[in-house]
Amino acid sequence: MAFEGFSQDLNSFFNKADAFFKENVANGKVAYSKIHANQNELNSILKIAEGITVSKADANNFQAFWINAYNLSVIKGIVNNYPTNSPLDNKGFFDATTYSLGGKQITLNDIEHKLLRGNFKDARFHFVLVCGAVGCPPLISKAYLPTTLNAQLEEQTKIALNGSFLRVNTKKNRVQASQIMEWYKEDFTRNGKREIDFINTFRTEKLDSKFKLSYFPYNWNLNKQ
Structure with missing residues (x-):
């Protein structure tokens, strides 16, 4: 019975989160003013999240839960x-404000660095964790779900690396990347690969290996509608 209750809570969390993102996110921008005026739905979703326990051994549920919990x-x-x-x-x-999630009192940084990056070596997390700024990857208007998680991670990484995360100058053989790729260089250069190799895994128009890589400043302005 405990497992059934867990399953229902987790499904309820995903369903309510999905509806919330559909209602309040458009084109990567968030309706903060509207949410601020009526916080009941957001608070009720976070209340459900407070009581959920999910094991990292159950990787898809664990990752999907914590990605949504972070964004919410x-x-x-x-x-x-x-x-x-x-x-x-x-x-x-x-790094200081804590949230009551998954049976823990936890900061946003700890969700990202300890629970997700710390447990799973997957650089695609950087394209789905949305920090509330314009420079972040766009927040999608749906929840990340365990059944579609890999496809969603793949899609958002492709969107970013074929779009605003890179500024490509083919005449000068140069590419500028989001500072995310500078801050977390170790995530994009595993197994002896270079950042260009990681980029080309997801880009339609491949970059020549001789391209010089630099980084453009992060835009910390709020991603509001």
Whole structure:
């Protein structure tokens, strides 16, 4: 019976999160003002998330739960400080403010670095964890679900690396990448690969191996509608 209850709670979390993102996210932008005016739905989803326990051995459920929990908690953090121009305007936004999720009191940084990056060597996480800023990957208007997780990770990585995460100058053999690729270089250069190799795994128009890579500044302005 305990397993059934767990399963129902997790399914309820995914269903309600999916409906919430559909209602409040469009073109990667979040309706913070609208959510701020009525926080009941967000709070009820986070309340469900508080009581869920999911094992990292159950990788798809674990990853999908914590990706959604991260993205929802970022929205909660912005709403709690609304109006605000940037998550960085709020001290301790990522490393001190804690959320009650999955039976833990946990910060956003710990979700990202300990639970996700720490347990799974998958650089695609960087394209689905959305920090509330314009420079982040776009927040999708649906939940990440265990049954579709790999396809969603793949799709969002392809969108980013064929789009705004790169600025390509073919005449000068140069490419500028989002600072995410600088900050987490070790995630994109595993097994002796270079960043260009990682990029070309997901790009339609491949970059020549002689391209010089640099990084453009991160845009920390709020990703609001």
